[in-house]
Amino acid sequence: xxxxAQREDHQAVHEPKIVAFCCNWCSYAGADLAGTTRLxxxxxxxxxxxxxxxxxxxxFVLKAYALGADGVIVAGCHPADCHYINGNEKTSMRGxxxxxxxxxxxxxxxxxxxxxxxxxxxxxxxETVKKMVVELEKLGPISKEAVQDE
Amino acid sequence: xxxxAPQEKNIETSDPTKGAGDIAGSKIGVFIxxxxxxxxxxxxCGKVREASEKLPGVVVVKENxxxxxxxxxxxxxxxxxENGVQRVVVASCxxxxxxxxxxxxxxxxxxxxxxxxxxxxxxxxxxxHSHEKEKATEKAANxxxxxxxxxxxxxxxxxxxxxxxxxxxVIGGGVAGIQAALDLANMGFKIYLVETQPSxxxxxxxxxxxxxxxxxxxxxxxxxxxxxxxHPNITLLSYSDVEEVKGYVGSFEVKVRRKARxxxxxxxxxxxxxxxxxxxxxxxxxxxxxxxxxxxYVPFPQAVPLKYTxxxxxxxxxxxxxCLLCVKKCSNQAIDHEMEDEILTLxxxxxxxxxGFDTYVPKRKGVYKYWEYENVITGLELERMxxxxxxxxxxxxxxxxxxxxxxxxxxxxxxxRNKKIGNNYCSRVCCMYAIKxxxxxMEHEPETEIAVYYNDIRAFGxxxxxxxxxxxxxxxxxxxxGRPAKLTLDPKTKSIKIRAEETLLNKITEREFDLVVxxxxxxxxxxxxxxxxxxxLTQSPDGFFxxxxxxxxxxxTAMDGIYLAGCAQSPKDIPDSVAQAxxxxxxxxxxxxxxxxxxxxxxxxxxxxxxxxxGLCVDxxxxxxxxxxxxxxxxxxxxxxxxxxxxxxxxxxSCPQKAISPMQFTDDQIYSEIQAALTETTRRHSPKKxxxxxxxx
Numbered sequence: 001x002x003x004x005a006q007r008e009d010h011q012a013v014h015e016p017k018i019v020a021f022c023c024n025w026c027s028y029a030g031a032d033l034a035g036t037t038r039l040x041x042x043x044x045x046x047x048x049x050x051x052x053x054x055x056x057x058x059x060f061v062l063k064a065y066a067l068g069a070d071g072v073i074v075a076g077c078h079p080a081d082c083h084y085i086n087g088n089e090k091t092s093m094r095g096x097x098x099x100x101x102x103x104x105x106x107x108x109x110x111x112x113x114x115x116x117x118x119x120x121x122x123x124x125x126x127e128t129v130k131k132m133v134v135e136l137e138k139l140g141p142i143s144k145e146a147v148q149d150e
Numbered sequence: 151x152x153x154x155a156p157q158e159k160n161i162e163t164s165d166p167t168k169g170a171g172d173i174a175g176s177k178i179g180v181f182i183x184x185x186x187x188x189x190x191x192x193x194x195c196g197k198v199r200e201a202s203e204k205l206p207g208v209v210v211v212k213e214n215x216x217x218x219x220x221x222x223x224x225x226x227x228x229x230x231x232e233n234g235v236q237r238v239v240v241a242s243c244x245x246x247x248x249x250x251x252x253x254x255x256x257x258x259x260x261x262x263x264x265x266x267x268x269x270x271x272x273x274x275x276x277x278x279h280s281h282e283k284e285k286a287t288e289k290a291a292n293x294x295x296x297x298x299x300x301x302x303x304x305x306x307x308x309x310x311x312x313x314x315x316x317x318x319x320v321i322g323g324g325v326a327g328i329q330a331a332l333d334l335a336n337m338g339f340k341i342y343l344v345e346t347q348p349s350x351x352x353x354x355x356x357x358x359x360x361x362x363x364x365x366x367x368x369x370x371x372x373x374x375x376x377x378x379x380x381h382p383n384i385t386l387l388s389y390s391d392v393e394e395v396k397g398y399v400g401s402f403e404v405k406v407r408r409k410a411r412x413x414x415x416x417x418x419x420x421x422x423x424x425x426x427x428x429x430x431x432x433x434x435x436x437x438x439x440x441x442x443x444x445x446x447y448v449p450f451p452q453a454v455p456l457k458y459t460x461x462x463x464x465x466x467x468x469x470x471x472x473c474l475l476c477v478k479k480c481s482n483q484a485i486d487h488e489m490e491d492e493i494l495t496l497x498x499x500x501x502x503x504x505x506g507f508d509t510y511v512p513k514r515k516g517v518y519k520y521w522e523y524e525n526v527i528t529g530l531e532l533e534r535m536x537x538x539x540x541x542x543x544x545x546x547x548x549x550x551x552x553x554x555x556x557x558x559x560x561x562x563x564x565x566x567r568n569k570k571i572g573n574n575y576c577s578r579v580c581c582m583y584a585i586k587x588x589x590x591x592m593e594h595e596p597e598t599e600i601a602v603y604y605n606d607i608r609a610f611g612x613x614x615x616x617x618x619x620x621x622x623x624x625x626x627x628x629x630x631x632g633r634p635a636k637l638t639l640d641p642k643t644k645s646i647k648i649r650a651e652e653t654l655l656n657k658i659t660e661r662e663f664d665l666v667v668x669x670x671x672x673x674x675x676x677x678x679x680x681x682x683x684x685x686x687l688t689q690s691p692d693g694f695f696x697x698x699x700x701x702x703x704x705x706x707t708a709m710d711g712i713y714l715a716g717c718a719q720s721p722k723d724i725p726d727s728v729a730q731a732x733x734x735x736x737x738x739x740x741x742x743x744x745x746x747x748x749x750x751x752x753x754x755x756x757x758x759x760x761x762x763x764x765g766l767c768v769d770x771x772x773x774x775x776x777x778x779x780x781x782x783x784x785x786x787x788x789x790x791x792x793x794x795x796x797x798x799x800x801x802x803x804s805c806p807q808k809a810i811s812p813m814q815f816t817d818d819q820i821y822s823e824i825q826a827a828l829t830e831t832t833r834r835h836s837p838k839k840x841x842x843x844x845x846x847x
Contacts, residue, residue: 019827024246025708029688032244035273043279043289046296046827047270049245050815051752055799060820067828083686084798085772094803119688119696126278 016070016136018045018129021060023053025083026118027075033122041126042133045073052076053114054087058098061112065147070136071111073128078116088116106146110135176302179210179235180294181226183217183242185272190215192276194287198241201291205298210235217242223255230259237301241269241294246708247699262306264751264814269297292827299826303819307751310792314400315499316742319344321392321681324352325724326716326731327504328374333735334502335383339742342496343378344406345388346677349453350375352506356436358536360724361586362617368452368539375454387494388455391677395501395684398796399711400747404496410489412460413446417484420448420456424476424485432464434541438531440549441541446476446485451539460485500711500738503685503695504731505678507717510565510573510670518561518668519637524550525644526637526666528564529583536590546594548665550644554595555664559648560584561634562604566671575692577671577721581608584669585621592625601628601661603650611723630654637666672721685712694720705734710747713737751813752797754790760809761787767801767810776801776810 022028028049034041050056053076061072074095076088095114102112113132117124180202184190195213202211210229214222217240229235238261240252245268253263271290279286316339320331323345331343343350354360355375357367379386387406394405413424430445443449445465446458466473467487477485509530512520520526525548527535538544548555562584566577581604588600607629609618621627634650640662649660674693682689687707688696695718698706705713715734716727741747754767754775763786767776775795781787788810799812808817 017828019824025686025688028244029246029708032246032270032273033691035244035277038277038280040281041278043275043282043285046289046292047274048296048820048823048827050799050820051812052798052800055803055812055815057803057817060824063821064824064828067825069824069828081683081686084796084800087772087798087800090770090800090803120691122691 013137014070014140016044016133017068018071018073018132018136019064019069020045020047020073020075020129021050021053021056022047022117023055023076023083023087024049024051026077026081027053027115027125029119030075030117030121030125033119034126035122037122039122039126041129044133045129052082052084052087053091054082054084056091056094058094058101061098062101065107065111065142068142070139070142071113071132073113073115073132075115075117075125075128078118081118106143108139110139111142176207176236177209177234178205178207178237178239178298178301179226179229179233180205180208180212180239180241180298181217181222181229182211182213182271182294183222183240184213184215185242185276186215189242189272189276189290192280192283192286193271193290194283195290197287198271198291198294202294202298205295207237207302208298209233218248218251223252226252226255227259230256230261236261236265237304238266239269239294239297239301240266241271241290241297243272244268244270244274263309264307265301265304267297267301267304269293295829296823296826299822300819303816303822305813307813309748309751311746312398312400312749312793314741314745314747315497316340316745317342317496317498318500318502318738318742319392319402319404319496319498320502320504322352322504322506322677322716322718323347323350323386323388324504324506324716324727325354325371325374326506326718326727326734327352327502328371328378329728329731330502330504330715330735330738331384332374332378332381333732334739335378335381337735337739337743339383339739341381341384342404342406342498343384343386344390344392345386346391347449348389348411348447348457348459349449349455350378350386350388351450351452351454353530354724355450355452356530356533356537358533358538358540359586359590361582362611362613364586364589368450368537372452372454375452379454386455388457389459392681392684393493398749399709399741400499400749402498402501402711404498404501406494406496408492408494410491411457412462412465412485412487412489413458414484414486414489415455415457417482418457419482419484420458422448422458423479423481424458427475427479429473429475430464430466432461437534437541438528440531440534458484460487499742500713501685502713502715502731502734502738503678503681503687503707503718504715504734505681505718506675507672507721508675510577510673512564512668512670513571517634517636518564518666519639519646520668523637523639523644523646523666524548525555525646525664526668528668528670529560529580529587530670532587532667533583536587536594544594546591546665548644556597557599557645557663558588558591558601558665558667559646559661559663560588560600560602560667560669561648562602562669563633564668564670565673567605573671573673573692575721576608578608579721579723580669580671582611582614582617582723584667585609585618585627587667588627589617589621589625592621592627599628600625601630601663603630603632603634603648605631605633611725672717674718678718685709687712690720692720694718705730705737710749711738711741750797753792753795754797754799754801754810754812756788756790757809757811758782758787760807762807762809763787764806766804766806770800770804771795772798772800
């Protein structure tokens, strides 16, 4: 809980907000497992459940930044483990597209992550959130110009 | 940056029940569960309630100690019936646990069951932020806000009812698969049992006696194997592999490869004259290398089906094109070297997965020198040796010289309870099989000196503790608490010196033994990994298949219509495997008796007004669910074949017109969640401020 402790000490530290899109079968189950095994991670994340990571429209990610998210995670099943045959391949392609797009828009690459988290990987889910919170705290708030809607 | 504009107006997809949900005027009820202290011990539910009361549309907010209890559910029903609540938000555990419970409850009150939104404030809040109570409370309030926001966008949906084929596929022919198949067949269902080996029987067929009663394993298993092979409702597909499974509960389409055994099953009578003349001798896998078999073989005398199989790798005819002695000898012309694999397509309503386990194989360079010292063997190898029909005719010998060992050591927890190798779990059977085998060795050779090196003795089952005491007291088997640190070989005698810390005596000892038996643990079977991928089954961190709920749904999987039996789910002994098989059979029977099953309305639907017939969804869909059809106003438009759609929503993520959408995860629902997640109305609110919303009594 270093990230949390740090925030207690310095009230002024920016408190990042993360939106995580998790597929129902692997990553959402992984996040649930983090809970059942009581793995602690910072409370900065809001999980939005979708059936497949392939459901995540890049527009959802951009909208999240526009509305004030400091970071976005799109989490799905490991390659070749997709519950819907190959939804995660599409996630991967859209992730590449988003990375380029965000780069051009001047949004730091640490603010976006596509991660494969299996239903058994509660620890990986917790670590992914922890790591992103630490990175986002370092980065500070997102540039207002970069995320202006429209 | 130009974020593609989310549709400001709600996209009204062409819902089958269009118009039934009046979004703007929805009255929303929020039910916050304490889950005893699981949630309330961290999250200040009172504050979450106060924050929820201020949310637009919310007319009722209730806290419950257990919302899933009768009392909790009664409050939901009351709110719907008496307060006119039209959308229900339950903030409690994961929807993966209790969504079906609350859907039923909402339906019971006369509301469409899909007007329910679950908010996960336990697994994804209180349990993971237990040291940050204030922030966990803020997060929980925000999560409820997200749920309320999505709830406002929910539409009534109808579950689809599909017919269920009254046929079941059982994968794996060990004791669990056999039992599940027999039970289902006895209920009148047609069963296909697919087993990858030439014979059914699984690991149990390899064992000598069973603990704690000392029944001969094959003597109690063989009658079941025979019963199965003769059952009119069961088609046994041995020496076959499941290659592909499509479809869903009620109508799975299964492709099975029948591997060519080069012996026609309908002609072979199992007389064995082919094996008599076969000149090739190789190690028999069934005896773990201790015994031999021919290139045309049955793995063991009681094999079912009692049909011979030619091992292509070792058969002389396949190697050199010569021999054919077996062909000449077989009076039934059963042998056919030209035989080819055959693919069968089966239609089944349910699937029972009983893919079993493998035993842990000690590391090549490990401490216990399994690969280096001949006289270090595994528990299963000992079973084969002790077995009267095994390679040594039931005589215990030292592999190095064939002499009976006078001093035998058992080493427990090999490959189990070991963080270093990543197998943290207890395999549950090793303590008892070692104790049982110690007893059998003493019965064979009462003068043998036996020591069991253990960490903890886990004798938890019926009659287990009694056996443990009997072996310790009546047979004077010595139990030494401590994990051996080093094994060294006497090069002359091939005896092995064990150096261990005896933790109860607090001293380090060195003792010599003639034979060392490693009590190796259970790991998921090699085949089960392949089956898991084919069926999209989730695995627990230990690699065994994950059940739908560890306590309440121990034989179900997250996939409707697919059930688990035996060691595929976790290590267990024979009675537990049989019990779980019977449970799986009963679970699989339920939809087959009903002949129909309800399927979640998750499929995608197309808004005809928006679709321009570009066909991107047709290209993207992994199931070919959308097709292009002529539209009413000319041109083409997409149409989703409901039976093919699995509801993943990848079409919706790419549709340039936002014309296609899965029913429960529409764009406007997801946007409403994003928006609520990033709106801070619930953060750091003053607890003194009085609730503005009207709260029902």
